Amino acid sequence: MQLTSFTDYGLRALIYMASLPEGQLTSISEVTEVYGVSRNHMVKIINQLSRAGLVTAMRGKNGGIRLGKPAETILLGNVVRELEPLALVNCSAEFCHITPACRLKQVLHTAVEHFLDELNQYTLADMVKDNSQLYKLLLVE
Template identity: 70%
Template sequence: MQLTSFTDYGLRALIYMATLPEGKLTNITEVTNTYGVSRNHMVKIINQLSRAGFVAATRGKNGGIRLGMKANQIVIGEVVRKMEPLQLVDCSACAITPACRLRNALHAAVQVFLRELDSYTLADLVEGNTPLYEIILSEPPVAMKIK
């Protein structure tokens, strides 16, 4: 299974915010500069993360973004569920749909995938990860292009 870049960058934005001191505000420009992604794309990602409660966004002169809950409360599987269209195939126009068992097999595979992701929190990905902190907290941020 391959995650969309939308979900991928969403997870990476959360990782970025989780490396900052608790409660510290950042902004979308800092996140986009770090990852070398389009600002417009990141605005949409942050908007969805905010609607889901993973990010707290404050508008205005002193506004910014930060984690909407503690990193140990953000379950990676839940983030993926909120960000990712999880239907792997569209069976509606297929001639063998009434007899096909592939849909059930794919559904079961997605559930296993999500169960594994449910065993990780955002804190698991960042705590004690010194190289990550060194990269993200370097001044100015080193653009990390995702392939």
């Protein structure tokens, strides 16, 4: 299974925000600069993260973005569940004529659930806590 770039950069954006001092605002432009991703792509990602309550976005002169909840409460599997289209195969009757008898869909569903359960063993805080190398790479003071 390979995550989409949307989910990949969503996780990276959250890691960046989690590496900042708690409550500190950043900007979409700053995140795009750190990771070298298109601003339009990041705007869509931040909007989705905001709708999920994982990011708080504030408009205006002193606006910006920051984590919407403490990093210790953000489970990685739940982030992936919010961002990733998790249908591994197209089981619609129009696409696959064995759908009524196929058992593959359930096996793949179970595999995805195990994958997400494993990711949920880790929080966003686990990704940044005591990670001095990360702070150096992100140039966070």
